[in-house]
Amino acid sequence: MATNVEVTDSVISGNHQTNSVNINGKDIKKDRIPAGLVRRHEERLARVEKMKEQRENEKVVQESADYFAKTFNAQRSSIEERLATANNVAKSNLRDFFDDITEVAQKLQKYATDMTQFLPSHDIQSAQNNLTKLFDSINEKRDELLPKKKFAFKVRKRGDGEANKQQQAQKIGLDVVDAPQPSKIITENAAGFVNRTSENLSLSAEEIYLKDVSLSNLSSCTVKLPGSPSALHISNLSDCKIFCGPIPGSVFADKCIDSTLVLACQQLRVHNSKDAKFYLHVTSRAIIEDTTSVLYAPYNWNYDTLEKDYEESGLDRSKNAWDDIDDFNWLAHDKHSPNWGLLPEDERVQEWD
Known part of the structure; x- marks a missing residue:
């Protein structure tokens, strides 16, 4: 005959509480029942409760994932449909058009980031891939309709030696424009430096105001950019220090090795970099x-x-997410990414030269 066992609390008397066990409808004092039987019963209750809690959690996660997918896909489709109308926008309005659509995409990115703690890893990865494709599409269309002026580096005549170098470059099939030359770039829409080594470089606020600034192929250089450019593109840095004033747009940093970057911007994206330090003011993650x-x-x-530069840039000084970093290669939301950390306070530079 099966034995039905139920452990119940008895009436509390004074400061002492005793327990009873219900066996086939009869209350028997707990101390008269074998401890093993009571323990198995309690373990069974614990397993039942745990299974119930797990089912509830799975239900919540599934409902959150379904809601997220519906909302995310609807907003992404809306952005893509709006981007498809870019060819019909008047040229004078294109810059505002792309600024607006980028801002909407950044809000969608923030929504996806805020939801990561409620989503399974494959949904997080799918959202990240879709966001990358979306930003790439926006940038490609922007470059198509608002192309940046190409830079042509002029080679000044400096005697027979320079002429011979130019002839040698042509002999081995190199276009003179593509031959590596230390350069300072200042055009109507862009500014920056390329191919520099062991130099102190700077551009004035007037030279970078509302321009895209590009820093490329720099080694052991210090670059100071007081002012407010519209965006900053950085690639191939080694042992450099970069200082820049508030940027209302984005900073894209690629292949920054053993360098220090002091930046204020709306959005920061870092790729293929190692052993770098960022002193950061950023208003999005x-x-x-x-x-x-x-x-x-x-x-x-x-x-x-x-x-003054903060006022002109419109960057919100009261909002700084410098310590909230999203690592696209680290999907575990319950554990900190090993790829980034906070610079200890006693190791931070307090004042820059």
């Missing part, structure tokens, strides 16, 4: 991908016109 051993601290560069 920064992103790293294929990046290791990077450390973050708050932005702390001061210069004479900083307050």
Whole structure:
């Protein structure tokens, strides 16, 4: 005959509480029942409760995932449909058009980031892939309709030696424009430096105002950019220090090795970088991908016109997500990514030269 066992609390008397066990409808004092039987019963109740809780959690996760997928896909489709109308926008309105559509995409990115704690890893990865494709599509269409002016590096005549170098470059099939030359770039829509080594470089606020700034192929250089450019593109840095005033748009950093970057911007995306330090003011969650051993601290560069540049950029000084980094290569939301960390306070530079 099966024995039905139920453990119940008895009446509390004074400061002492005793338990009874219900066996086939009869209350028997717990101390008269074999401990093993009571323990098995309690373990069974614990398993039942755990299974119930697990089913509830799975239900919540599934409902959250379904809601997220519906909302995310609807907003992504809306952005893609709007982007498809870019060819019909008047050229004078294109810059505002792309700024607006990028801002909407960034809000969608923030929504996806905020939902990661409620989503399974495959849904997170799918959203990240779709966001990458979306931003790529926006940038490609922007480049198509608002192309940046191509840079042509002029070679000054400096005697027979320079002429011979130019002839040698042509002999081996190199276009003179493509031959590596130290250059400072200043055009109507862009500014920057390329192919520099062991130099102190700077551009004035007037030279970078509302321009896309590009820094490429720099080694052991210090670059100071007081002012407010519209965007900053960085690639192939080694042992460099980069300082920039508030940027209303994005900073894209690729292949930054053993370098320090002091930046204020709306969005930061870091790729293929290692052993870098970022002193950062960013108003949205920064992103790293294929990046290791990077450390973050708050932005702390001061210069004479900083307050004015903040006002002109429209960057919100009260909002700084410098310590909230999204690692696209790390999907576990319950564990910190090993690829980035916070720079200890006693190791932070307090004042820059």
